[in-house]
Amino acid sequence: MEDMIFYDRLQFAFTITFHYIFPQLTMGLSLIIVYYKWRFLKTNIEKYNNAAKFFMKIFAVNFTMGVVTGIPMEFQFGTNWAKFSELTGGIIGQTLAMEGLFSFFLESSFLALFIFGEKLMGQKLHFLTGFLIFLGSWASGYLILATNAWMQHPVGYEILDNGKFVLENFSKLFSNPWLLPAFLHNQLASLVTSSFVVASIGAFYILRNKSIEYGKLFLKTGVIFGLVSSLLLAFPTGDWNAKNVAKYQPATFAAMEGIFETEEAGAEIVLIGQPDMIHKRLDNKIAVPNILSFLTYQDWNKQIPGMDQFKEEELPDNIPALYYSYHIMVGLGTIFIAIMALAVFFLWKKKLYTLKPLLWAIMFLVPFPYIANITGWYTAELGRQPYLVYGLLKTSEGVSPTVSSGNTLFTLLGFVALYMLLGLLFLVLVGKTIHQGPTSQKH
């Protein structure tokens, strides 16, 4: 049984990690495309229109890969997590079906119109199709987050005698206090990824001395969007999320912050340290006293329960992984603010386009927002353990009892091979698009 759960979780972790490479870019990029299209409508300067169309090509490749890698997710609910689907299908089925029916179709239908319909529709309708793509992708994120928010903080449900969860109040699913902060934080994080991608393509063009006009435009857009979104990511949305975790999942909060022992007067914030699970302490830690209490409760001396206040079974089952995921996410987020602030400063000083070390840094930083986004999701998912539905349904109760660990391992290896192929194809297609550059076609 232990083996089964391990491989089922491993497979889900692998497939969702790979899948989330794509939607995190499409959600943020759709907003930047709408911005370029709006700028074109306002100014009638062709380069904005070409920028919108160029990034829509990258969007299309990402969207397609997101669809392909999303299929195993859908299947896994039935194959690996049949018991979970059976028990909670009455609730999560609502939001997941809405995601597929409304958001996905909205996005894919208008994507085709945006790519092919500019001449036929005219510029205003073309802008509208871009806006509807943005709406579809963000609605998709909202409905996925609504599903996850219910798993993190279940509301509006009733449990029947047979153990099945049914929805008692539909509106509570969308007014879940977990949902809005998680949604805003997630969307801003995806905007950070997109900003870095846009800025790094710009930096690449400038460094290669190719499509300089577009290089400057992309870099400027990327760093401004990047600074604003990474600041908003930390505050208020990151702060709001952390407060939610402290309120609704206090054991998770203690674990992710690395608080092994409750301190009488105010909790310190740990910047660096290594969890030692045998001696229940943090080794080699660097911490600032009382800051965590202040950030969480605006009270320097407020006591925050440590892990010693909870029973073993209430704590997440992989504390080091949770702790590191959270700290990597926060650490990278801080670096993003610093880099983008520096870039905006040099943009204001009119030196950014010639400052090669910073251009190289921006170009090579592009994988890191992806890592931050994914570790952010690991924090949420590892923090919820050992539950699938927090406090109500354990992960061990949700797996499919008839699927063997050998079967899961076999298909996992298959996924690894196929995803490597898809990943390679993705890199070729995006590389080709970037190499071709934004074409200066007249509309």
Next chain:
Amino acid sequence: MTQTLISLISIIIGIIGANLAGLILKKYTLGIIGNTIAGVFGSILFIKSFGRLGFDPNAIMKLGNINLYLFIINIVVSFFGGVIAVILIQKFKKVMS
């Protein structure tokens, strides 16, 4: 669970079909990026639409082992899904412009 792998394999076959169609029927090609996207959506559309006739991934694995005949039908349909998608999208593109 093998069903999921089958669905991914059939999408990859759709991509191959679409790119081959673009290579052979030059007037319909959408470029490697366009052909690939068309291949993905064509194969998904065809398998979702016609797979119910008895060759969708669940039917292929119904008895516990892979039914090779059904698998081959699935692959062929997926391949043509990719090919037809390229042709249709090119026609759609012409209409739109």
